[in-house]
Amino acid sequence: MPQLSANALAIPASGIRRIYELASELDDVIQLSIGEPERPVATHILQAGADAWLADVTNYTPNSGMALLRSAISTKLERDNGYRVDDDQIHVTSGGSQALHMAMSLTLTAGDEILIPDPGYATFSMIPKLLGAVPVAYHLKAEDEFQPSLENLEQSVTPRTKVLLINSPSNPLGVVYSAEKLGELLAFAAKHDLWVISDEVYEYFTFTHSFTSVAALDHDGRVFSVYSVSKTYGLTGGRVGYLVTPPGVASTFRAAQEATVSCVNAPAQLAVVAALEGPQDALHEAREHYGNNVEAACAVLDQLGLHYQRPQGAFYIWIDVSHASGGDVAAWAEHFLLTERVAVAPGVAFGPAGEGWIRICAAGKTNPLLTAVSRLPSPKNI
Known part of the structure; x- marks a missing residue:
């Protein structure tokens, strides 16, 4: 029998999905392991999508998305992100995950290296492996408040490094980088002639720090910016995101898009137009709810006396349970689920530096969240 590709076999199973799937087989579980907003989607967004389906707006769209949506995104970027691009730099994707995949597909060749944060979102390492590229971790340390260190980056870069990936606000850490820090990272990328992929999916959810888009500081066209409406508007199943590229990439993107998903479904795109151009009350209410x-x-x-990283953004809390996890937080998270009926994401799902930590999602209802947190083991009782 033929064998599956080495690239595909190199992709590790998701430690987050392992807990999620196990939890789905149990009763009375408080689900904190995945980033699923429980706020209702605004009615005008749902109505726009429903109207499109009923009007049979179901034909192919351009590879990079409907002109109407790309124009709405362009307006949003100038208004909220502080930078201006031509519409042909904007490409609609099947969620933020596909935007990440396309950004890496456009910048990495097999054997190339990409610098990714550890701890960092699991897909950051999964996509390069599927492409035959090599993810190289730059470690984020608690003693540095999980801010990237230029010294660490300098030790990680090699002649094969082609991309630096930045994630602010961070999943899973909730850290938001200052404009000064982003400027340092861009200078590092310029020094080593690297592309920059900036994951800004949680752009609207900041609590104590202001958000800055990396591309707003980019002066030489090296930044690919990844966005999604999944978290912003609660449309996780709608599967719409977008990638903003440097100039001159449009024809290459469209060819690559044709080779993958061709285009995103039209009703979902029209729902996102309504989301971007319509009332933002639901977004503001969601941000307040998550912050509370x-x-x-x-x-x-x-x-409880637990050590944790207080979130500056996103809607996760990164918690140290090393006093209880015994050096195997993945096994501990499974045991915690089975005994306490609380599903949490083990820190090692986000990289080796996550050993001893867990991530919980604070995007759901308040009372179940507080009940679940109260069941965490206190170091006072160890």
């Missing part, structure tokens, strides 16, 4: 949840959960963590 984070503060309430942190108060419980403080009472």
Whole structure:
């Protein structure tokens, strides 16, 4: 029998999905392992998608997306992200995950290296392996408040490095980088002639720090910016994101898009037009709800005496359970699920540096969240 490709076999199984799938087989589980907003989607967004389906707007769209949507995104970028691009630099994708995949497909050749944060979102390492490229971790340390160190990056870069990946606000850490820090990272990329992929999926969810888009600081056209409406508008199943590229990439992107998904479904694109151009009340309410949840959960963590990274953005809390996990946080998370009926994401799902940590999602309802957090093992009782 023929064998599957080595690239495909090199992709590790998701430690987050392992917990999620195990939890789905159990009763009375409080689900904190995946980033699923529980806020209702605004009615005008749902109506726009429904109207498109009923009007039979179901034909192919351009590879890079409907002109109407790309124009709405262009306006949003100038208004909210502080930079201006031509519409042909904007490409609609099947969620932020595909935007990441396309950004790496356009910048990496087999054998190339990409610098990724550790801890960092699992897909950051999965996609390069599928492409035959090599993810190289730059470690983010608690003693540095999980800010990237230029010294660490300099030690990680090699002649084969082609891309630096930046994620702010961070999943899983909730860290938001300052404009000064982003400027340092861009200078590092310019020094080593690297592309930059900036994952800005959680752009609207910041609590204590202001958000800066990397591309707003880019002066030489090296940044690929990844966005999604999944978290912003609660459309995780709608599967719409977008990639903003440097100039001159449009024809290459469209060819690559044709070879993958061809285009994103039309009704979903029209729903996103409504999301971007319509009332933003639901977004503001969601941000307030997530911020309140984070503060309430942190108060419980403080009472328990647990060490954690207080989120500056996104809607996750990164918690140290090393006093209880015994050096195997993945096994501990499974045991915790089975005994306490709380599903949390083990830190090692985000890289080796996550050993001893867990990520919880604070995007759901408040009372179940606080109940779940109260079941975490206190170091006071060890």
